[in-house]
Amino acid sequence: MMASAKLRGWLLYAGVLAVVAYCLAPFYWMLVSSLRSTSDIFDTSLLPSRVSFENYRALLDTSQGFSRAVLNSLIVAGITTVLALLLATFTAYAMARLEFRFKRLILTLIIATSMFPVVSIVVPLLKLFTDIGWINTYQAMIVPSMSFTLPLAVWNLTTFFRQMPDELEHAAMIDGCTRGQAFRKVIVPLAAPGIFTTxxxxxxxxxxEFLIALTMTNKPGMQTAPVAISKFTGATTYETPFGSQMAAGVLVTIPLVVMVLLFQRRIVAGLTAGAAK
Structure with missing residues (x-):
């Protein structure tokens, strides 16, 4: 029995390692390729024969405009996240706590809207934004992005608020809080793990997001990072800059990885604090 349990444990660890290796293999190859020189870009070794940062230097060249594209992505993604969380927090709390007719149908419609293909809304929005002069503006990318980020945020936060007992608000209101104060001072702090995750x-x-940013902008100075990567050109018209594209992929991915790791620690801390209280 002990041998069988150890074998199952080893098999479990081996399976987890295999899944992790499978998920990280593309990123590892992208990182290794970004550190190869142009002459070694098609080398198939697991490690670069000599480490070169020429791809990163070419990428950060002001003529490429990649730094501006990263800034545009930060602005669009940051504002979209703040607006989606602000609206979704109040909406999700109402959906979780209030009782009214057709609530389940409304929740179904909310999540269904996020399943519409982006291409189905791009064409009419392009016509609308052209008429009102929104092309090559941040709002032309932020507003359409809300069509799939807001329903996702509402659905996630509604599920999280439902798991919180109603007695939390009742206890706060017995102590003199209004419903709004109970929500602001009790529910929101305890809901921090779910809000961070969302x-x-x-x-x-x-x-x-790629398609909306590609459609709503035609000026290089307003392009986001995914669009800028897709439009990279080499030193000549006939050169495909694989190395620079790999370097761009690394630089775009690293902030997301760092952010997830940092917020993951806060999520665990928040869950533990909430359980202790």
Whole structure:
């Protein structure tokens, strides 16, 4: 029995390692390729024969405009996340606590709207934004992004608020708080883990958005990072800058990884604090 239990444990660890290796293999290859020189870009070794940062230097060249594209992505994803969380927090709390007719149908419609293909809304929005002069503006990318980030945030936070007992608000109101004060001073702090988790999901979705940003902008100075990567050109017209594209992929991915790791620690701390209280 002991041998069988140890074998199952080893098999479990081996399976987890295999899944992790499978998920991280593309990023590892992208990182290794970004550190190869142009002449070694098609080398198939697991490690670069010599480490070169020429791809990163070429990427950060002001003529490429990648730094501006990253800033645009931060602005669009950041504002989209803040707006989505602000609206979704109040909406989700109402959906979780209030009782009214057709509530389940409304929740179904909310999540269904996020499933519409982006291409189905891009064409009419392009016509609308052209008429009102929104092309090549941040709001032309932020407002359409809300169509899939807001329903996602509402659905996640509604599920989280439902798991919180009603006695929390009742106890706060017995102590003299109004319903709004109970929500602001008791529920929101305890809901911080769910809000942080939702913020991560929304930010990543807005950061990776491509079709809307590609359609609503035609000026290089307003392009987001995914659009800028897709339009990279090499030193000549006939050169494909694989190395620079790999370097761009690394630089775009690293902030997301760092953000997830930092917020993950806060989520665990928040869950523990909430359980202790």
């Amino acid at each position: 913020a991560i999901i929304v930010f990543i979705a807005a950061w990776n």
